[in-house]
Amino acid sequence: MxxxxxxxxxxxxxxxxxxxxxxxxxxxxxxxxxxxxxxxLPTLVWRGDYATARAVVDDVAKAYEKSGKGRIEVQPFNTVSGLEAVEHGLADVAGSARGSAGGTESDLVFTPVAFDALVMITHPSNAVPNLTAKQLHDIYFGKITNWRDVGGKDAPINLYAVASPGDGVEYSLRRLIFGRGNQPVAAPRLYVNTAKLEEAITLDPNALGVTTLSGVATNSKVRMISVDGVHPSLATVTDGSYPLYTPIYLVTNKNNPKAAQVDAFMDFLHTDQVRALARQHQLVPYADAPQLAANDQARRAKLLSESGLKMPAEEAVPGMQASGH
Structure with missing residues (x-):
């Protein structure tokens, strides 16, 4: 070499x-x-109605993860599925537009976090501007069946509703206009949740149904109808002039083994960041409007009196004052 x-x-x-x-x-x-x-990051499962999910939970989940405190897996469907999941340990937090209906739900903790408006929606081509509480009572009861009888065209009122009688939005509306949330109504067109109901109403010029302000405030494919001469908005919910407002609850199980993580998430909901998110979605943070809870009984009595009904025996909306914090 x-x-x-x-x-x-x-x-x-x-x-x-x-x-x-x-x-x-x-x-x-x-x-x-x-x-x-x-x-x-520790993960919590949230399940509940579409109204609550779209209202604020999606954005809150993003903010919570960004804060580094944990993750929220959002599973929107409907109120009953969320409550049952929390009851049986399949979810950690449920969203509901109503308080406890008693029974097995009595073991759950309903924490009010915001106020939303229950809004009557129709197709944009429907020109009826306003419905009274009495007219709503009669429409849902089946006494009024034609738009002509409430100042509209000669056409049938096609009433839409969510199929489950325990749905938060439906239950809360019926409680306000009938005095009980489980009141049967004359609504033959039934859907699994408010999201599907809204989709159907966009296709029917004679439609009428109920959903939430936070869910449709920016939806130009439906039109909100005023109630008792007041248009639903963040301002009219805040001052109590719009009569169909309802608390939005997050529901937990006190026996959840993730109790510490759940408490951390519930504490996060009281931050200024989340309260600002709520207002962006046309929600009134619960702690910012104590007068709405204080005036609830008088408001309900007035709505029922317009239809010749009296207040039921209970003293307050179930769950209205319940809080885990």
Whole structure:
């Protein structure tokens, strides 16, 4: 072997060894990085009605994760599915536009976090501007069946509703205009949740149904109808002039093994950041409007009196004053 070739072979050997060492070091670093991943954020499962999910939970979940405190897995469907999931440990938090209806729900903790408006919606081509509480009572009871009888065109009122009698929006409306949330109504067109109901109303010029202000405030495919001469808005809910407002609740199970994580999330809901998010979605933070809860009984008595009804025996809306904090 020549001296020149020996030198070249030695240089190549040293270079190869160095490269091998660098690759091994890089592999070791990669292995080390994979062996120590970043700890996953604790996750809570939220399940409930579409109205509450769209209202604020989606944005709150994003803000909560961004804060580094945890993750919220949002599973919107309807009120009853959320309450049953929390009761049986399949979800950690439920969203509901009504308080406890008693029975097994009595073991759950209903925490009011905001006020929303129950709004009557119709197709944009329907020109009826206003309905009274008495007219709503008679429409849902089946006494008024034609738009002509409430100042509209000669056409049938196609009343839409959510199928489940325990749906938060439906239950709360019926409680306000009938005095009991489980009142049967003359609504043959039934849907699994408010999102599907809203979709159907966009296709029917003679439709009428109830949903929430937070859900349709920016939806130009439906039109909100005033009630007793007051248009639903953040301002008219805040001052109590719009009569069909309802608390929005987050519902938890006191026996949940993730109680500490749930408490941390519920505390997060009281931050200025979340309260600002609520207002952006046309919700009134519950703590910002104590007068709405204080005036609830008088408001309900007035609505029922317009239809010749008296207040039921109970003293307050179930769950209205319940709070885990």
């Amino acid at each position: 020549s001296l020149r070739f020996s030198r070249l072979f030695f240089v190549a050997l040293i270079t190869a060894c160095a490269a091998t060492g660098a690759l091994a070091a890089g592999a070791a670093k990669t292995t080390k990085a994979k062996a120590a991943p970043k700890p996953a």
